[in-house]
Amino acid sequence: MQKEAAIREPLILGHKTYHDITEDVCRPIEDKAPKMWYILFGIALIIGLYGVGCILYLLGTGVGVWGLNKTIGWAWDITNFVWWVGIGHAGTLISAVLLLFRQKWRMAINRSAEAMTIFAVFMAGLFPLIHMGRLWVGYWVLPLPNQFGSLWVNFNSPLLWDVFAISTYLSVSLVFWYIGLIPDFATIRDRAKKPLAKKMYSILSFGWSGRAKNWNRFELVSLVLAGLATPLVFSVHSIVSFDFATSVIPGWHTTIFPPYFVAGAVFSGFAMVQTLMLVMRKAMGLEAYIHTKHVEYMNVVIMVTGSIVGTAYITELFISWYSGVEYEAYAFLNRATGPYWWAYWSMMTCNVISPQLMWFRKLRRSLLFTFFISIVVNIGMWFERYVIIVTSIHRDYVPAAWSMHYPSHIDIGVYVGTIGLFFVFFLLFARFFPVLALNEVKTILKGSGQSYKESPDYHNHH
Amino acid sequence: MSDKVIYVMYDDDHILKDGAKKLVSNGVKISEVFSPFPIHGIDPIIGIKNTRLGIMAFLYGITGLTLATLGMRYFMVVDWPMNIGGKPNFTYLDNILAFVPVTFEFTVLCAAHGMAITYLLLNKTLPGMPAQNPDPRTTDDKFVMEIRLSENSNITEEDIDALLSDTGYFELDKKEVK
Numbered sequence: 001m002q003k004e005a006a007i008r009e010p011l012i013l014g015h016k017t018y019h020d021i022t023e024d025v026c027r028p029i030e031d032k033a034p035k036m037w038y039i040l041f042g043i044a045l046i047i048g049l050y051g052v053g054c055i056l057y058l059l060g061t062g063v064g065v066w067g068l069n070k071t072i073g074w075a076w077d078i079t080n081f082v083w084w085v086g087i088g089h090a091g092t093l094i095s096a097v098l099l100l101f102r103q104k105w106r107m108a109i110n111r112s113a114e115a116m117t118i119f120a121v122f123m124a125g126l127f128p129l130i131h132m133g134r135l136w137v138g139y140w141v142l143p144l145p146n147q148f149g150s151l152w153v154n155f156n157s158p159l160l161w162d163v164f165a166i167s168t169y170l171s172v173s174l175v176f177w178y179i180g181l182i183p184d185f186a187t188i189r190d191r192a193k194k195p196l197a198k199k200m201y202s203i204l205s206f207g208w209s210g211r212a213k214n215w216n217r218f219e220l221v222s223l224v225l226a227g228l229a230t231p232l233v234f235s236v237h238s239i240v241s242f243d244f245a246t247s248v249i250p251g252w253h254t255t256i257f258p259p260y261f262v263a264g265a266v267f268s269g270f271a272m273v274q275t276l277m278l279v280m281r282k283a284m285g286l287e288a289y290i291h292t293k294h295v296e297y298m299n300v301v302i303m304v305t306g307s308i309v310g311t312a313y314i315t316e317l318f319i320s321w322y323s324g325v326e327y328e329a330y331a332f333l334n335r336a337t338g339p340y341w342w343a344y345w346s347m348m349t350c351n352v353i354s355p356q357l358m359w360f361r362k363l364r365r366s367l368l369f370t371f372f373i374s375i376v377v378n379i380g381m382w383f384e385r386y387v388i389i390v391t392s393i394h395r396d397y398v399p400a401a402w403s404m405h406y407p408s409h410i411d412i413g414v415y416v417g418t419i420g421l422f423f424v425f426f427l428l429f430a431r432f433f434p435v436l437a438l439n440e441v442k443t444i445l446k447g448s449g450q451s452y453k454e455s456p457d458y459h460n461h462h
Numbered sequence: 463m464s465d466k467v468i469y470v471m472y473d474d475d476h477i478l479k480d481g482a483k484k485l486v487s488n489g490v491k492i493s494e495v496f497s498p499f500p501i502h503g504i505d506p507i508i509g510i511k512n513t514r515l516g517i518m519a520f521l522y523g524i525t526g527l528t529l530a531t532l533g534m535r536y537f538m539v540v541d542w543p544m545n546i547g548g549k550p551n552f553t554y555l556d557n558i559l560a561f562v563p564v565t566f567e568f569t570v571l572c573a574a575h576g577m578a579i580t581y582l583l584l585n586k587t588l589p590g591m592p593a594q595n596p597d598p599r600t601t602d603d604k605f606v607m608e609i610r611l612s613e614n615s616n617i618t619e620e621d622i623d624a625l626l627s628d629t630g631y632f633e634l635d636k637k638e639v640k
Binding site (some may be wrong): 017018022143150151152153154155156158160161167168171172175176179183186189190191202203204205207208209210211212213214215216217218219221224225228229231235239242440442443 | 494495500502505508512523538542544560566570571574577578581584585587588592593598600602603
């Protein structure tokens with residue numbers, strides 16, 4: 001049994017037993033879904049289907065339906081792609097990096113954060129696929145033997161690195177998530193009363209029996225997967241940033257991009273986790289497991305990564321002047337004072353100022369305030385990508401080509417649609433899957449449970 | 463050959479661990495422990511060796527690294543050296559920096575998936591497999607120790623019962639199996 005300092009806040013509140021944990025997590029799955037779930041699911045489904053409609057229209061008509069022009073060839077599509085990939089960084093960071101650092105508080109949130117990651121990466125992957133125009137030849141991004149002659153994909157291109165990075169990240173995260181889910185599905189299977197549910201969870205649980213040797217392997221596989229996924233988390237957004245950093249466009253051609261993008265991704269990912277978790281803990285009655293301390297820990301991560309992002313913005317600005325390259329200097333001057341000044345200053349306010357408020361203990365422990373800031377951060381991080389992408393290319397070297405980008409209703413429809421689809425997936429997950437790693441949480445009950453920490457023999461046991 | 467299996471159920475992981483220690487020190491062989499979560503420290507007591515899956519992951523990773531290197535060398539250097547601005551790719555080594563990201567990703571891909579598949583096969587956990595835990599409560603809050611008489615020929619059933627009686631078990635069940 002692992003001991004921790006007595007003054008450390010317990011991670012599991014109240015007087016829970018192993019059985020209570022099973023009950024608390026399984027009850028929402030076994031009970032009838034509340035009316036609110038149907039309402040939210042209905043709304044998400046309508047928005048999602050609208051997005052699917054827009055995508056079908058785009059595929060039928062061509063990429064011309066987006067608000068792009070000759071100067072601005074990349075706008076909402078790649079902005080949304082990077083935004084979603086960024087959001088998809090929290091889950092694996094929580095379950096992999098925090099596992100290596102032995103952060104026990106991750107156990108309450110890793111399952112749903114990882115689900116969020118996977119769904120966010122689904123949404124991200126959609127954008128590069130649909131921007132090809134011909135979705136059905138999407139497999140051409142793979143180096144497959146073909147009848148076109150010696151035709152291979154270009155391994156020098158960051159866009160191809162992206163294909164490998166995103167697909168590896170998605171599939172490894174999925175496997176990591178599922179391996180953790182297997183024992184929890186077994187718990188639901190062994191409790192299920194209805195034959196259909198029993199059958200379904202029996203298939204999903206792969207016949208898990210919880211033998212000592214299985215657990216021995218389970219622990220090692222989790223550790224090694226965490227070790228593999230940790231550099232993966234950092235590599236994915238580094239490679240996404242190479243899409244810009246390896247080009248020669250002023251405003252993109254910066255060596256600071258990889259660390260700055262990774263910090264930004266973690267920043268926005270944790271914000272999205274907060275948004276979802278604050279609602280979920282309430283709706284599913286999990287306040288004993290995900291409480292103020294967990295929210296505070298996550299807010300500290302938001303504060304730290306937000307500060308890294310802020311430092312990066314200011315460094316970038318300084319270097320654009322200090323480099324002496326007039327084009328570089330103009331790109332940044334134009335960002336702050338040009339026609340897109342409002343996007344730049346929204347980004348600055350949301351991403352640089354708002355996380356600094358987390359220095360106040362009262363604010364970072366306030367659930368309402370956290371919820372508000374988490375939304376603000378996600379808006380800010382969308383603007384960050386928009387500012388980097390659109391303001392850097394809308395005024396290029398030839399003033400006659402200068403242009404503005406106005407999104408078409410298809411641009412907006414596809415983007416809003418992905419948010420709908422994301423919630424469709426997340427709501428289905430919350431309905432049918434154990435949202436808490438319930439068997440993992442049991443392992444910290446005696447070390448970090450409130451009733452155990454308060455018992456007189458906690459510190460002279462064993 | 464018929465065999466008799468004793469299933470001893472505990473409602474706490476520490477009580478089971480203490481019980482297992484006592485049984486093993488009296489020469490009883492415990493064939494299996496079923497639990498809802500990993501009981502730390504049970505493996506050496508009941509004689510379970512540490513898994514070597516980590517070594518497998520390393521080997522899968524090396525395979526991925528080799529495949530990525532050979533593949534990219536063939537695509538980019540041998541089959542069609544790409545001429546970018548008059549700087550063709552004559553050797554793999556001269557261009558290795560551009561190949562680092564994909565090499566890394568492919569190594570991780572092979573290591574992770576190779577290990578995951580091996581893990582599922584070794585555990586015999588695959589979609590549609592039947593559950594084998596003796597009691598449905600072992601995935602909730604109960605812990606079961608399995609003792610097979612055929613593996614304990616040096617000790618009588620009565621002696622095992624006597625040893626078990628003061629380990630503080632929750633339930634005891636005996637089954638004849640073929």
